[in-house]
Amino acid sequence: MKVEQISIFLENKSGRLAEVAAVLAGAGINIRALSLADTTDFGILRLIVNDTGKAKQILKDNGFTVGRTEVIAVEVPDRPGGLAHILGVMKDQGINVEYMYAFVQRSGGNAVIIFRFDEIEKAIAALQKAGVVILKGEEVYAL
């Protein structure tokens, strides 16, 4: 039910993002989705890739600080109210969304959104109960 995401610490200086992309490209790794959180001093790049283990290793070898986190990929019906429904479920359960970002690829006719929750197991249970489709890791890496 969970998807592995890698996160990378980046200082706010030009060229760092390009270096991450180049390192991954050199290792033949495909980026499935990404989001960049930035502050005045630093940024955190979060990636879903087709080979998490390899990506993490190659980035570490190139001197980056890399973390690994579990997130959830959810299918969101591509119509008004699709996202609102999912967030409503979370709100009712008192589960906090730390951050979220959208997938470029679609899964069938649906959009895919990556969620990072403070309580992941509780979130999965609540979403399943509400009939929301949660994608498996393998499905996401292969999208």
Place this chain on the structure above:
Amino acid sequence: MIWNEEFETLPREALEALQLKRLKNLVERVYAAVPYYRKKMEEAGVRPGDIRELKDLRRLPFTTKEDLRLNYPFGLFAVPFEKVVRIHASSGTTGKPTVVGYTKSDIDSWAELMARTLSCGGAHKGDIVHNAYGYGLFTGGLGAHYGAERLGAAVIPISGGNSKRQIMIMQDFGSTVLMCTPSYALNLADVMKDMNVDPKTLKLRVGLFGAEPWSEKMREEIEKRLNISAIDIFGLSEVMGPGVASECIEEKHGLHVFEDFFIPEIINPETGEPLPPGERGELVFTTLTKEAFPVIRYRTKDLSRLIPEPCRCGRTFYRMERITGRTDDMLIIRGVNVFPSQIEHVLMSIEGVEPHYQIIVDREGALDIVEVQVEVSEEIFSDEVKVLETLARRIEREIKDLLGISCKIKLVEPKTIQRSEGKAKRVIDNRKL
């Protein structure tokens, strides 16, 4: 004007004779009264009778801050405690302050020295001295205060802080002489600007600034912005407090060391060998007259050189050049002594933080700005911004609690802080001093 014409213009020969007489007396007193000094002299194989000429001074062992620390608080006092009338202390490097004491006669000498200092800077009887040095354990406030009274000036014991009120008092009382740290002088200039007070409308004529290192450039700025003449004064609590040396208003080049009270030496900080006048090295002081807390060859860790050439002000005392640096890595941040090891201690106490850090000091306006760069290890890294920001704020708070200085923590990528082969370059000081 020269406050004490008789002593301040003594021909060198007569001055050196006086120094020798006082030095012999000092060594005898200290040997008899302070077991710690006696033990050090015995270990060095020197007895009071061995001091026959001034150059025998070099046979005496040095005194360091560590000696002071080991004898905390009163172990090096050389008089029975009932003769001590005043105690001051300065911030120490590892928690415990450095404690110094004064007898009635020491306080009297100190007032004389500060009256000389004020006179050297062009102050005189009838002046209104705005004393913004801190009053308290710090020697600055009371040291300057007694000197100004001795001079016959009227002292405003305003101490530090509350700049708006200070400026109001300057306007209303007609302060003519300002005494404070150079950075506080610039801060006052900033506040005057905010209050739309034109310094030209004030009666300030001269400022005597010390207690922290500053530069020629800063002097120009203070003089221009406050419309005064700025004088560099020098002292340290271990030796006396302010009043050890002062620039004269005639030259404003090098600080006359009051050599009838103190013998300055310049040594090679690595070998401890005394260097001839003119060469640069570590400044060392011996107090000639002090009763309660005399020091023999106290190593200041300040770098300077002595200027033996005569000065046109008429004083025969050698001048010491403005302090140009330190032999250790101590930083003075907004008047607070900070050692990089103290910041390291805070970082190491936080789990996951690696010992790779760098301290960058800058000056914005009159304020010292400190940034501590800390490398983000995998252990402290998080995919959530708030976790990293909370960590940075926590380090800032702990540094503030322990050292009393505000700093900014900047998280940086691993390996971005330069690793050097030998000693890591922990500090980048961009202040133009």
